[in-house]
Amino acid sequence: MFKYILENAGNINWMAIAALITFFTIFILSAAVVLRKDKAFIRKMSMMPLEDSFSQPTETENRHEA
Amino acid sequence: MAQVEKFHYDNAIVRNFAYATMIWGLVGMLVGLIIALQLIFPQLNLGIAEVSYGRLRPLHTNAVIFAFVGNGIFTGVYYSLQRLLKARMFSKVLSNFHFWGWQAIIVSAAVTLPLGLTSSHEYAELEWPIDIAIALVWIAFGINMFGTLIKRRENHLYVAIWFYIATWVTVTVLHVGNNLELPVSAFKSYPVFAGVQDALIQWWYGHNAVAFFLTTPYLGLMYYFLPKAANRPVYSYKLSIIHFWALIFIYIWAGPHHLLYTSLPDWAQSLGTVFSVMLIAPSWGGMLNGLLTLRGAWDRVRQDPVLKFMVVAVTAYGMSTFEGPMLSVKSVNAISHFTDWTIGHVHIGALGWNGFLTFGMLYWLIPRLFNTKLHSEKLANTHFWIGTMGILFYAIPLYWAGWTQSLMWKEFTPDGFLKYGNFLETVTQILPMYAMRVVGGTLYLVGNIIMVYNLVKTVRSGSFISDEAAEAPALVSTHGVHKGEYWHRWVERRPVQMLLLATIAILIGGIIEIFPMVMIESNVPRIESVKPYTPLELAGRDMYIREGCLGCHSQMVRPFRSETERYGEYSKSGEYIYDRPFLWGSKRTGPDLQRVGGKYPDSWHFNHMLEPQSISPGSIMPPYPWMIRDELSLDILPKKIKALRTLGTPYPEGYEQIAIADAQKQAEQIAARLKKDGIELEGLEKKEIVAMIAYLQRLGTDIKPKAQATN
CATH class of the missing domain: 1.20.210.10 (Cytochrome c oxidase-like, subunit I domain)
Structure with missing residues (x-):
């Protein structure tokens, strides 16, 4: 039955092959780009969650709910 | 800065x-x-x-x-x-x-x-x-x-x-x-x-x-x-x-x-x-x-x-x-x-x-x-x-x-x-x-x-x-900065x-x-004997959906000997062309139901839905007494038939006008068979259970060879 479907669904093998090629192209390209990035920039980005504020606000600056 | x-x-x-x-x-x-x-x-x-x-x-x-x-x-x-x-x-x-x-x-x-x-x-x-x-x-x-x-x-x-x-x-x-x-x-x-x-x-x-x-x-x-x-x-x-x-x-x-x-x-x-x-x-x-x-x-x-x-x-x-x-x-x-x-x-x-x-x-x-x-x-x-x-x-x-x-x-x-x-x-x-x-x-x-x-x-x-x-510095425009980066x-x-x-x-x-999926719509092998559900079966199917039966029962016999021996012929894609929605399920806490149609008499289903343990001692299936108690509502059937025809189910034009009468006729036939098996209940043909039985008895029968009359 699968053979029947495949024979009648037109030439669709290229889709699977194209998908695989697209994936590996994107994967290799992004890996190449990422590996070439400069270290200072990467360090800056990775520190972002640890630097929430430009400067830590004092306790009194926070507005507390009554 | x-x-x-x-x-x-x-x-x-x-x-x-x-x-x-x-x-x-x-x-x-x-x-x-x-x-x-x-x-x-x-x-x-x-x-x-x-x-x-x-x-x-x-x-x-x-x-x-x-x-x-x-x-x-x-x-x-x-x-x-x-x-x-x-x-x-x-x-x-x-x-x-x-x-x-x-x-x-x-x-x-x-x-x-x-x-x-x-x-x-x-x-x-x-x-x-x-x-x-x-x-x-x-x-x-x-x-x-x-x-x-x-x-x-x-x-x-x-x-x-x-x-x-x-x-x-x-x-x-x-x-x-x-x-x-x-x-x-x-x-x-x-x-x-x-x-x-x-x-x-x-x-x-x-x-x-x-x-x-x-x-x-x-x-x-x-x-x-x-x-x-x-x-x-x-x-x-x-x-x-x-x-x-x-x-x-x-x-x-x-x-x-x-x-x-x-x-x-x-x-x-x-x-x-x-x-x-x-x-x-x-x-x-x-x-x-x-x-x-x-x-x-x-x-x-x-x-x-x-x-x-x-x-x-x-x-x-x-x-x-x-x-x-x-x-x-x-x-x-x-x-x-x-x-x-x-x-x-x-x-x-x-x-x-x-x-x-x-x-x-x-x-x-x-x-x-x-x-x-x-x-x-x-x-x-x-x-x-x-x-x-x-x-x-x-x-x-x-x-x-x-x-x-x-x-x-x-x-x-x-x-x-x-x-x-x-x-x-x-x-x-x-x-x-x-x-x-x-x-x-x-x-x-x-x-x-x-x-x-x-x-x-x-x-x-x-x-x-x-x-x-x-506090933070305002965002500085970076227009043009990306040159060379x-x-x-x-x-x-x-x-x-x-x-x-x-x-x-x-x-x-x-x-x-998805593209080939739309393409294969015309390539799912059509099976001549697969027909749309009758109005009563459709009502039963919607009850099957309502009760969440697919949480425990699949409708998909896989092509393994262990499954075809247990359930019957393996499932074909052409069998499901009128299934909106599909009900293949993803878990078998109970058995597959794809070939359950015609396997048991109507009265078996009636008693099983009323008290599963009376038919299968030790079963963990819940009872469904309300299906025997509650009246079946058929008013919505014409609308359902029209909607399904719009989506491509080949119900003839005007069929919605006779759908209710058709359902009632089928319900009376099921009620008569139940009565023959000793199930006496006033107004049985108007109860929800007959629609559920109609649907279950239909399941998988489209491609089952009909029993030949013997001389």
Whole structure:
């Protein structure tokens, strides 16, 4: 039955092959780009969650709910 | 140097979502515990429609996925987005609309699902008016998020935000794609696609609900909260970039692994398998990135409950993303599919990954929102150990149960007969495992209750910071700066371009799978003898949907000798062309029903629905007395016939006018047969049970050779 479907669904093998090629192209390209990035920039980005504020606000600056 | 601006983060919306997470977590897990108990004590179904297993199961899955995890996502996103962008949320009105709209949707789900109002698409059960409400609230969330991105003070977008963007766009595409349906009444609709097409769309959605609702947003939270809690940056930011692009590109393809060995065309199954196996690379890259973030901080993991929860969460992510590709290999899937192995697998993800990351986040977040310390670290540690034990007691027995039952299904005697020909034998064998699962679930819920107590005490001891003061330099225009720099650094400054790229990445997989699916509509081999359902069968089918029968019964005989011996001829795609929605199911707590038509007399079904244990002693099926008590409503039938004809079912023009009379005639015939078998009940032909019997007796008979009359 699968053979029947495949024979009648037109030439669709290229889709699977194209998908695989697209994936590996994107994967290799992004890996190449990422590996070439400069270290200072990467360090800056990775520190972002640890630097929430430009400067830590004092306790009194926070507005507390009554 | 740009001028430093002062502003305030909105913590109120974060607090609201955190409260909702805690409340719905308790509700969702409690419903899970109730249905786990119903599986070992079927009398707990109480003979009441609204609390029977089939109706409560989708309530449990929806409550945990969309209420507990959904609110968890929004808690983390609203907290981290503001801080990573150094900006207050774009609109307080939209934030509140999002919060209250989402809670209203959850409440409407909690009302409609027990009432049996369901589309039967797993994890997308809610009917069309609620689907529209979800779309509106989701769009409001999107506008609020992108509005904040536009008014941000930080040039570059941290990787967590990419995960949020990909989540938003993909969930939008999935929600629309899987809910293309034609309304028949206020709470009834039929999907546009039927049979195999509907199955592929549903599992493209179903799998990606796991991917883009339970995984990508939580990875965003991991990349934000884990470095926060560990007080050190992520192990490799470069790896996180590759993790992101590879993951969102591959994930979208993997849906067909839910349909291996079914009537779905083989090429689609293979595509699902290949991409599922490939998924292990980015998933494990992400997991290792998370765990390695703790390098040099493992001494703190011993002390800090927040880090403990997060370590187990990331480990559970690794376990379930190893198991997922393994279960997608066809030979493994032949054993695991339809068994409790799958249930064990998803709970490693839900309890371990989502649950524990949520708990870790809440333990970290609540004291900070309330400017205080956690009420009791000891209680948090107790929660951690009880929860961990809960996960183990939940998952291990179910792995055992899955293997045991699957092997029993497949075992033959030396003479070539099924060793366990009675399906029930394979169920009673694993009931002790189901009991142990209840122990696991109870432990996990107790841990959660301890957390809520601990956090409530923390809230009471603190003072809420509704608007947290912050300051940051204004955003400097970077026009032209990107000359000569890498494209990715350029993208990282542009949320809209990021949105477009992410959309393209997820659409490639979706389109390549769905395009041939539309194409094969004309290529699913038509079977001459397969005809549309009669009006009464249609009414019965909609009752089957209402009661959630597909939660326990599949309608898909796979092409294995062990299945064709037990159930009959394996299923063909051409048999389902009028099935809106498809009802293949994904779990066999009871036997497959695809070939049940004509297997038993009508009276067998009547007695079985009234009291399953009277026919099959030891059965764990709930009773359905209301089907025998309640009158069958046929008024809506003409509308249903018209809607289905619009969608392509070849009911003749004007058939809707005689549909009710046709149904009544068939009902009288069934009632007469029941009477002949000694079932006396006044007005039997008007009861719901006759429609259910009509449907069950039709199942799979289209391609069964009719019994030949003998001389």
